Amino acid sequence: MKNKGVLVVISGFSGSGKGTLIKALLERYPNYALSVSCTTRKPRTGEAEGRDYYFVSEEEFRRMIETGELIEYASYCGRYYGTPRAYVEKRMEEGQDVLLEIEIQGALQIKKKFPDTVLIFVTPPSAAELKRRLTGRGTETEEVIAARLHRAAEEADGMEQYDYLLINDELDACCATLHQIIQCQHHRAFLHREEIAALCGELK
Amino acid sequence: MKNKGVLVVISGFSGSGKGTLIKALLERYPNYALSVSCTTRKPRTGEAEGRDYYFVSEEEFRRMIETGELIEYASYCGRYYGTPRAYVEKRMEEGQDVLLEIEIQGALQIKKKFPDTVLIFVTPPSAAELKRRLTGRGTETEEVIAARLHRAAEEADGMEQYDYLLINDELDACCATLHQIIQCQHHRAFLHREEIAALCGELK
Numbered sequence: 001m002k003n004k005g006v007l008v009v010i011s012g013f014s015g016s017g018k019g020t021l022i023k024a025l026l027e028r029y030p031n032y033a034l035s036v037s038c039t040t041r042k043p044r045t046g047e048a049e050g051r052d053y054y055f056v057s058e059e060e061f062r063r064m065i066e067t068g069e070l071i072e073y074a075s076y077c078g079r080y081y082g083t084p085r086a087y088v089e090k091r092m093e094e095g096q097d098v099l100l101e102i103e104i105q106g107a108l109q110i111k112k113k114f115p116d117t118v119l120i121f122v123t124p125p126s127a128a129e130l131k132r133r134l135t136g137r138g139t140e141t142e143e144v145i146a147a148r149l150h151r152a153a154e155e156a157d158g159m160e161q162y163d164y165l166l167i168n169d170e171l172d173a174c175c176a177t178l179h180q181i182i183q184c185q186h187h188r189a190f191l192h193r194e195e196i197a198a199l200c201g202e203l204k
Numbered sequence: 205m206k207n208k209g210v211l212v213v214i215s216g217f218s219g220s221g222k223g224t225l226i227k228a229l230l231e232r233y234p235n236y237a238l239s240v241s242c243t244t245r246k247p248r249t250g251e252a253e254g255r256d257y258y259f260v261s262e263e264e265f266r267r268m269i270e271t272g273e274l275i276e277y278a279s280y281c282g283r284y285y286g287t288p289r290a291y292v293e294k295r296m297e298e299g300q301d302v303l304l305e306i307e308i309q310g311a312l313q314i315k316k317k318f319p320d321t322v323l324i325f326v327t328p329p330s331a332a333e334l335k336r337r338l339t340g341r342g343t344e345t346e347e348v349i350a351a352r353l354h355r356a357a358e359e360a361d362g363m364e365q366y367d368y369l370l371i372n373d374e375l376d377a378c379c380a381t382l383h384q385i386i387q388c389q390h391h392r393a394f395l396h397r398e399e400i401a402a403l404c405g406e407l408k
Contacts, residue, residue, distance in 0.1 A: 121393065127402040134406075153407040160400055165393045177391065184388045187381065189325065189369045196364050198331040202338075203357040 005033075005092035006185045007114055009100045009107045010178075012122030013155050014148075015133050017168045021122060022101055024175040032182075033091040035100045038064070041079035054084070071113065072106040081106070097182055104158040111161075118185050120178065121162040125169040209237075209296035210389045211318055213304045213311045214382075216326030217359050218352075219337050221372045225326060226305055228379040236386075237295040238303045242268070245283035258288070275317065276310040285310070301386055308362040315365075322389050324382065325366040329373040 012018040026032050038054035040061050049055055056064070061080045064070050073082030083100055091098050100110070110117050124130045134148045159165075164181055168174045189196065216222040230236050242258035244265050253259055260268070265284045268274050277286030287304055295302050304314070314321050328334045338352045363369075368385055372378045393400065 123399075123403060127399070127406045130403055131406045149407050153404070156404050156407060159404075160393060160397065162393045164388075164391045165396045165400065166391060177388075180384050181388045181391060184368075184381075184385045187368045187370060187385060189364060189366045192369045193364065195327075195331070196369065199327060199334055200357070200360050200363075202331045202335045203353050203360060 003095040004191070005031075005094070005096045005098055006182060006191075007088065007092060007098050007100070007110070007117040008182050008185075009102060009110055009117055009119045010122060011102065011104055011107050011119070011155070011159075011162070012166075012168075013124065013130065013133075013152050016122045016124055017171070018101065018122040020171065021168060021175060021178060022099060024171060025099070025178055028175060029179050031096055033087075033096040033098050035083055035088050035091075035098055037081050037083055037100075037102065038070075039079060039081045041081075072102065072109040074103060074105040074109075076103065076105075083110075097185075103155065108158055108161060116188070116190060118164070118182065119162040120164045120166055120181065121159045122166050122168050122174075125167055207299040208395070209235075209298070209300045209302055210386060210395075211292065211296060211302050211304070211314070211321040212386050212389075213306060213314055213321055213323045214326060215306065215308055215311050215323070215359070215363075215366070216372075217328065217334065217337075217356050220326045220328055221375070222305065222326040224375065225372060225379055225382060226303060228375060229303070229382055232379060233383055235300055236303055237291075237300040238305070239287055239292050239295075241285050241287055241304075241306065242274075243283060243285045245285075276306065276313040278307060278309040278313075280307065287314075301389075307359065308365075312362055312365060320392070320394060322368070322386065323366040324368045324370055324385065325363045326370050326372050326378075329371055 010018055010022060022034065026034060036050060036054060038056050038061065040056060040058045043049070043053070043055050047053065058080065061082065064082065065073060069085055070082035071085045071088060073080055083102065083106065088098050107119050111119055124133060134152055135145050166174060166178060166181070214222055214226060226238065230238060240254060240258060242260050242265065244260060244262045247253070247257070247259050251257065262284065265286065268286065269277060273289055274286035275289045275292060277284055287306065287310065292302050311323050315323055328337060334356070338356055339349050370378060370382060370385070
């Protein structure tokens with residue numbers, strides 16, 4: 001089989017544990033590469049250039065859009081976020097499976113441009129658990145809860161268009177399942193058009 | 205997660221080893237049910253009613269088509285082959301993953317009626333190996349080889365519409381991969397419309 005990497009988008013609610021999940025995946029399995037986004041927002045305390053984000057000016061970001069250097073971008077709270085094309089393509093060519101942790105808006109752009117991308121949405125174990133996480137222990141104001149619900153509704157808008165729904169109930173099991181889902185993608189027929197053509201060619 | 209079973213169609217070239225593969229899958233993992241087809245052809249030596257096929261008359265077969273008792277049917281060499289609906293639906297409702305070993309003609313009918321079905325095509329390790337298996341050791345007549353190539357071309361016609369291409373190079377590895385591909389289907393988002401609706405309902 002040809003060994004080009006697979007492009008994987010992982011999205012999910014804030015607090016679904018998707019960051020921890022991705023970290024575990026990278027630590028436990030050797031063949032993944034995590035794409036680092038660029039953003040026009042300022043670094044927060046503890047964030048490092050090139051590890052958490054590439055921090056760029058709005059002028060630079062616009063230039064990257066115009067020259068096609070981003071495979072997707074989206075704005076959120078007045079700031080831009082985007083995925084640099086070069087890293088993704090290079091790693092996939094080298095045979096690594098590339099992970100993007102981005103929101104639905106960008107995920108659906110990617111799927112449109114690259115239909116072979118697999119979209120995975122991470123959720124809490126149940127609707128009740130999601131509600132519990134969002135409403136907290138009853139100490140938050142109504143405003144804070146309303147803002148969280150609003151944000152979660154934005155994060156969920158389009159989730160039915162994802163390929164897989166991954167329920168994050170227990171880290172180890174969830175990480176193993178995520179790995180399996182991604183590895184199975186290597187067997188998708190549409191990634192093997194050349195082999196199929198070669199097989200059919202032998203029958204003529 | 206809801207535990208309804210998944211419908212899996214396994215096709216492949218004659219001699220791709222798909223029969224052995226399915227047998228290994230059933231022996232090694234507990235949750236699979238193999239659908240038995242009905243056919244209007246006569247039993248061959250060693251074939252048992254209800255294990256290899258349900259052997260029915262052409263009249264009975266036509267009646268089953270008319271009453272909607274078959275979820276797919278196809279003719280091959282003047283004989284009919286079909287999949288009884290009742291067994292498949294019952295086992296899936298009970299949570300078992302149901303395997304159908306059928307040819308492309310029937311597989312594409314199933315996919316049209318039940319888009320959630322996963323179609324898996326089993327192939328030899330390479331085009332050269334396929335050719336070698338089909339042409340044999342040089343002891344067959346040209347006619348025999350031509351007939352085999354013709355049959356294989358029929359078997360391959362439409363394989364690019366399958367979901368997965370499974371290369372059968374080594375039984376143990378191939379059986380484990382087949383199991384993983386099927387189990388990952390349980391996480392497909394389209395099987396969890398109700399959970400997604402429930403999650404989104406909590407955010408309003």
